Amino acid sequence: MSNEKIPYKIYLEESELPKQWYNVRADMKKKPAPLLNPGTGKPVTAEELEHVFCKELVKQELDETNAYIDIPEEILSFYKMYRPSPLVRAYCLEKALGTPAKIYYKFEGNNTSGSHKLNSAIAQAYYAKQQGLKGVTTETGAGQWGTALSMACSYFGLDCQVYMVKVSYEQKPFRREVMRTYGASVTPSPSNTTEVGRKILAEFPDTNGSLGCAISEAVEAATSQEGYRYVLGSVLSQVLIHQTVIGLESKIAMDKYGIKPDMIIGCAGGGSNLGGLVSPFIGEMLRGEANYQVIAVEPASCPSLTRGKYAYDFCDTGKVCPLAKMYTLGSGFMPSPNHAGGLRYHGMSSILSELYDQGLIEARSVEQTSVFEAAEKFARVEGILPAPESSHAIRVAIDEALRCKETGEEKTILFGLTGTGYFDMYAYGAYNDGKMSDYIPTDEEIAKSLSSLPEIK
Amino acid sequence: MSNEKIPYKIYLEESELPKQWYNVRADMKKKPAPLLNPGTGKPVTAEELEHVFCKELVKQELDETNAYIDIPEEILSFYKMYRPSPLVRAYCLEKALGTPAKIYYKFEGNNTSGSHKLNSAIAQAYYAKQQGLKGVTTETGAGQWGTALSMACSYFGLDCQVYMVKVSYEQKPFRREVMRTYGASVTPSPSNTTEVGRKILAEFPDTNGSLGCAISEAVEAATSQEGYRYVLGSVLSQVLIHQTVIGLESKIAMDKYGIKPDMIIGCAGGGSNLGGLVSPFIGEMLRGEANYQVIAVEPASCPSLTRGKYAYDFCDTGKVCPLAKMYTLGSGFMPSPNHAGGLRYHGMSSILSELYDQGLIEARSVEQTSVFEAAEKFARVEGILPAPESSHAIRVAIDEALRCKETGEEKTILFGLTGTGYFDMYAYGAYNDGKMSDYIPTDEEIAKSLSSLPEIK
Numbered sequence: 041m042s043n044e045k046i047p048y049k050i051y052l053e054e055s056e057l058p059k060q061w062y063n064v065r066a067d068m069k070k071k072p073a074p075l076l077n078p079g080t081g082k083p084v085t086a087e088e089l090e091h092v093f094c095k096e097l098v099k100q101e102l103d104e105t106n107a108y109i110d111i112p113e114e115i116l117s118f119y120k121m122y123r124p125s126p127l128v129r130a131y132c133l134e135k136a137l138g139t140p141a142k143i144y145y146k147f148e149g150n151n152t153s154g155s156h157k158l159n160s161a162i163a164q165a166y167y168a169k170q171q172g173l174k175g176v177t178t179e180t181g182a183g184q185w186g187t188a189l190s191m192a193c194s195y196f197g198l199d200c201q202v203y204m205v206k207v208s209y210e211q212k213p214f215r216r217e218v219m220r221t222y223g224a225s226v227t228p229s230p231s232n233t234t235e236v237g238r239k240i241l242a243e244f245p246d247t248n249g250s251l252g253c254a255i256s257e258a259v260e261a262a263t264s265q266e267g268y269r270y271v272l273g274s275v276l277s278q279v280l281i282h283q284t285v286i287g288l289e290s291k292i293a294m295d296k297y298g299i300k301p302d303m304i305i306g307c308a309g310g311g312s313n314l315g316g317l318v319s320p321f322i323g324e325m326l327r328g329e330a331n332y333q334v335i336a337v338e339p340a341s342c343p344s345l346t347r348g349k350y351a352y353d354f355c356d357t358g359k360v361c362p363l364a365k366m367y368t369l370g371s372g373f374m375p376s377p378n379h380a381g382g383l384r385y386h387g388m389s390s391i392l393s394e395l396y397d398q399g400l401i402e403a404r405s406v407e408q409t410s411v412f413e414a415a416e417k418f419a420r421v422e423g424i425l426p427a428p429e430s431s432h433a434i435r436v437a438i439d440e441a442l443r444c445k446e447t448g449e450e451k452t453i454l455f456g457l458t459g460t461g462y463f464d465m466y467a468y469g470a471y472n473d474g475k476m477s478d479y480i481p482t483d484e485e486i487a488k489s490l491s492s493l494p495e496i497k
Numbered sequence: 498m499s500n501e502k503i504p505y506k507i508y509l510e511e512s513e514l515p516k517q518w519y520n521v522r523a524d525m526k527k528k529p530a531p532l533l534n535p536g537t538g539k540p541v542t543a544e545e546l547e548h549v550f551c552k553e554l555v556k557q558e559l560d561e562t563n564a565y566i567d568i569p570e571e572i573l574s575f576y577k578m579y580r581p582s583p584l585v586r587a588y589c590l591e592k593a594l595g596t597p598a599k600i601y602y603k604f605e606g607n608n609t610s611g612s613h614k615l616n617s618a619i620a621q622a623y624y625a626k627q628q629g630l631k632g633v634t635t636e637t638g639a640g641q642w643g644t645a646l647s648m649a650c651s652y653f654g655l656d657c658q659v660y661m662v663k664v665s666y667e668q669k670p671f672r673r674e675v676m677r678t679y680g681a682s683v684t685p686s687p688s689n690t691t692e693v694g695r696k697i698l699a700e701f702p703d704t705n706g707s708l709g710c711a712i713s714e715a716v717e718a719a720t721s722q723e724g725y726r727y728v729l730g731s732v733l734s735q736v737l738i739h740q741t742v743i744g745l746e747s748k749i750a751m752d753k754y755g756i757k758p759d760m761i762i763g764c765a766g767g768g769s770n771l772g773g774l775v776s777p778f779i780g781e782m783l784r785g786e787a788n789y790q791v792i793a794v795e796p797a798s799c800p801s802l803t804r805g806k807y808a809y810d811f812c813d814t815g816k817v818c819p820l821a822k823m824y825t826l827g828s829g830f831m832p833s834p835n836h837a838g839g840l841r842y843h844g845m846s847s848i849l850s851e852l853y854d855q856g857l858i859e860a861r862s863v864e865q866t867s868v869f870e871a872a873e874k875f876a877r878v879e880g881i882l883p884a885p886e887s888s889h890a891i892r893v894a895i896d897e898a899l900r901c902k903e904t905g906e907e908k909t910i911l912f913g914l915t916g917t918g919y920f921d922m923y924a925y926g927a928y929n930d931g932k933m934s935d936y937i938p939t940d941e942e943i944a945k946s947l948s949s950l951p952e953i954k
């Protein structure tokens with residue numbers, strides 16, 4: 041089909057929406073390393089995980105054989121309220137850059153949580169409700185995940201307890217109010233409500249908090265209350281599975297118009313949005329059906345793929361979660377406080393880590409001011425103010441489009457625009473005022489943080 | 498077509514999008530009263546208006562005969578970036594209410610300005626650019642219009658100077674940063690940058706500002722700079738014309754599925770969103786082709802339709818604009834500072850005022866806490882956190898759906914969901930904390946404010 045016929049936005053009919061999620065592990069010959077019990081050093085069992093997580097989600101977490109998982113009817117109904125998300129042809133950005141490249145982005149920000157997080161939140165809330173639970177606990181950093189989960193819980197009538205990284209709780213009061221409007225309780229972390237929180241506060245009374253620490257508190261809160269389980273917005277394989285709705289929709293939309301991307305770009309924090317976008321495409325690569333250049337973009341201030349180590353590590357600061365083999369900077373790694381937005385997790389999804397190790401994904405790190413420069417350029421021509429996280433992908437998409445301009449190549453670029461920046465205006469304000477700075481950890485800092493990796497028996 | 502087949506969201510193909518705006522005045526036998534020159538008391542001429550407004554927009558302002566106006570290609574291209582907006586079947590809300598009514602809403606919030614305002618902003622910026630202007634000036638209250646205009650100006654490379662009502666400037670720093678990110682300059686009003694601002698500051702040094710006052714400043718700024726004109730986000734007929742894209746898209750989407758609304762509901766501040774939604778339907782009524790119940794919903798704290806007077810009045814506090822015949826509370830009317838969100842304008846679009854006077858529209862006023870109650874209910878089941886303004890329409894839509902539950906009538910309700918509440922979290926916070934209060938002006942207050950209506954020679 042000729043390019044002239046491709047609309048600005050490709051939507052799918054309800055009947056065209058994916059009815060199954062995709063589990064890329066089924067197509068991987070070498071599987072990701074299993075989660076380990078930190079006490080025994082042996083692979084965790086479903087039974088062990090079910091103390092913390094919902095039963096059905098544990099099944100998905102450990103499933104390495106089923107390539108497709110049916111999406112329950114109730115989740116499909118909820119998806120229909122805000123999905124399909126549009127696949128957008130960035131005609132205006134292409135024109136502004138003067139590039140022969142064709143740029144597409146899959147925009148996940150058109151819902152009140154402001155991001156892709158809702159795709160997994162509604163699934164996790166559904167399975168919790170199915171199991172007859174009273175509620176769930178979780179952590180949130182920038183607040184997107186907490187917002188998404190509070191929306192999902194309110195839909196199913198579940199209690200929702202959110203531990204919010206203290207610095208975000210203070211800097212993002214609006215996110216907090218959105219969660220409260222959806223009926224969630226929000227506690228700044230570290231807090232006095234958990235043992236691990238009290239311990240961290242005693243040692244570091246002035247701490248800003250961290251995701252790893254909020255995870256530990258949320259896990260403790262889940263396991264110490266009857267009828268509660270812990271849910272997580274990224275990193276885990278179950279989350280990546282739910283996020284494949286992004287990549288599956290993208291493929292259906294592109295196939296409708298005969299579009300084949302040469303390059304797929306996404307930002308990488310815990311890895312679930314990137315994994316969700318790319319795994320249907322990587323599945324084709326694993327099955328020998330196609331080839332794509334897949335690029336993970338991470339912040340230079342928290343460079344787990346580009347400068348971390350592929351090793352077993354703790355997923356949380358409190359060291360209560362199972363060990364995961366992943367690219368990590370060490371569970372004690374603290375990104376510079378001047379770093380805006382999310383993508384500040386010390387590790388990376390074990391699926392993505394393994395795919396990266398197998399050479400199916402490449403990684404780049406980008407600095408904060410150049411990310412906001414790309415965000416501003418994008419906002420001004422495409423009419424969407426992007427989240428700082430998503431803007432990491434925009435940065436590399438623009439760089440690649442400009443490279444095409446030099447070489448004259450008409451490459452087709454697809455990137456994931458995971459969310460909007462409406463709750464990140466402090467960071468935009470700092471950028472507008474010229475007060476934003478970059479920070480790259482030194483080799484010594486990373487080496488020191490990596491020195492605390494656990495020893496596996 | 499049976500209801501089972503109606504999807505959650507009806508989107509239109511690019512090829513189905515309206516290519517013309519609709520001008521309801523062409524179908525009105527009795528036209529709205531003309532704008533008057535406050536000095537002479539005579540109808541303003543195009544030439545007089547062109548000192549303040551762009552030439553092409555003046556033509557639209559005064560056009561009473563052409564029912565359809567072609568949308569220029571460049572505006573259609575921009576519309577394609579964020580339009581069509583979805584027409585949503587509120588299945589979840591219907592279920593939560595247990596109503597036999599069928600509820601639809603046209604959602605205009607899926608763009609970075611967060612509202613329908615962008616529909617007119619891009620048109621006004623386009624005509625300013627066409628005329629070879631350097632830039633435009635405007636006022637903004639809650640900030641939606643200013644954001645929309647800054648986006649539109651940045652797209653066409655125009656300078657954008659925004660006078661923002663001081664209380665909003667202080668309470669909504671994030672809106673301000675969005676505008677700055679799009680390259681606009683934002684000045685709190687009243688300011689020292691204009692004569693009228695200095696005069697108001699001298700008389701009321703502690704004023705919170707008002708829309709009427711910001712309008713006066715923006716008009717002065719436009720007329721005192723070479724190559725600038727003033728643009729306005731509501732009230733004027735030209736704005737209402739641009740907003741008909743909402744109603745036209747709604748009709749096309751409903752016609753596709755054979756849906757005919759019994760009742761059309763919208764919130765009313767200056768009147769342009771409501772006018773844009775309903776005028777294609779009212780056109781059918783005027784031509785004797787159909788009949789609809791049309792309801793304008795306004796805040797009880799600023800009740801221009803339900804308690805105002807149909808008379809010539811000043812459009813702005815500084816009394817520099819033409820006089821308009823409209824339902825008004827008097828140009829000196831100041832809504833209570835505890836009133837959240839927009840819809841705080843003292844007057845009403847002269848087109849809507851005339852339609853209301855002819856009995857084609859009815860009006861209701863609703864109190865603030867009941868509006869937020871409806872907003873919360875809607876957010877929790879429909880997954881969209883609505884703007885306080887839009888929630889006025891939600892309140893009445895819910896009331897009408899509950900009435901259907903009592904009577905058993907299966908009415909079809911369409912309402913306009915003009916925007917999202919992401920930048921209104923202070924107000925939501927006050928509601929969440931139980932600190933929101935209602936205010937209804939006394940008859941004496943309104944009579945006093947109306948006593949300053951101008952005398953027409």
